[in-house]
Amino acid sequence: QVQLVESGGGVVQPGRSLRLSCAASGFTFSIYAMDWVRQAPGKGLEWVAFISFDGSNKYYADSVKGRFTISRDNSKNTLYLQMNSLRAEDTAVYYCARNRGGGNNPNFDYWGQGTLVTVSS
Amino acid sequence: QSVLTQPPSVSAAPGQKVTISCSGSSSNIENNYVAWYQQLPGTAPKLLIYDNNKRPSGIPDRFSGSKSGASATLGIAGLQTGDEADYYCGTWDSSLSAGVFGGGTKLTVL
Numbered sequence: 001q002v003q004l005v006e007s008g009g010g011v012v013q014p015g016r017s018l019r020l021s022c023a024a025s026g027f028t029f030s031i032y033a034m035d036w037v038r039q040a041p042g043k044g045l046e047w048v049a050f051i052s053f054d055g056s057n058k059y060y061a062d063s064v065k066g067r068f069t070i071s072r073d074n075s076k077n078t079l080y081l082q083m084n085s086l087r088a089e090d091t092a093v094y095y096c097a098r099n100r101g102g103g104n105n106p107n108f109d110y111w112g113q114g115t116l117v118t119v120s121s
Numbered sequence: 122q123s124v125l126t127q128p129p130s131v132s133a134a135p136g137q138k139v140t141i142s143c144s145g146s147s148s149n150i151e152n153n154y155v156a157w158y159q160q161l162p163g164t165a166p167k168l169l170i171y172d173n174n175k176r177p178s179g180i181p182d183r184f185s186g187s188k189s190g191a192s193a194t195l196g197i198a199g200l201q202t203g204d205e206a207d208y209y210c211g212t213w214d215s216s217l218s219a220g221v222f223g224g225g226t227k228l229t230v231l
């Protein structure tokens with residue numbers, strides 16, 4: 001069965017960095033686009049970033065552009081989110097999601113359980 | 122402020138039907154496919170509808186989706202108490218080159 005397991009969350013000070021990982025199993029990871037979606041406490045969903053199946057195309061939300069980098073290692077079936085210059089407003093549960101639709105038709109048919117990132121001094 | 126606009130809350134009695142609207146623009150809903158998600162308390166979102174009106178395997182036909190112009194609608198018929206959740210619409214915004222979600226709608230089954 002399809003599984004997505006995020007890790008790497010935790011408490012970090014403003015301005016510091018954190019790298020999230022998402023280990024995928026149960027499907028052919030290398031043929032699917034993947035995304036990160038976050039949800040601040042008590043708030044709605046916010047799309048964060050997209051990466052194409054081969055890593056050649058990437059898109060970011062304006063709120064994270066220039067600070068976050070999405071990447072993947074298809075040999076390890078793993079998705080990453082490198083988060084630099086973290087701010088308090090980046091505090092959220094971060095979900096990785098399998099994108100069955102591709103770049104301009106995002107629809108996420110499988111989601112991880114989420115990993116909480118708290119940015120606080 | 123979300124790019125897509127949803128009502129904050131809707132409610133209806135068990136067995137009734139409810140609709141949730143999602144309003145956007147020509148850069149998103151009007152020219153791209155819409156998806157809908159259900160998020161039960163404390164859980165990850167679940168895909169209900171994709172490509173405007175298609176249901177993934179395992180989603181009952183009580184859930185339906187439609188789109189007209191720059192607006193989309195999720196319909197839930199035969200409401201059950203287990204349908205109480207937050208519902209989100211999502212699509213691509215071609216001007217932003219970004220994915221976008223609505224602010225979410227909390228469904229209460231009275």
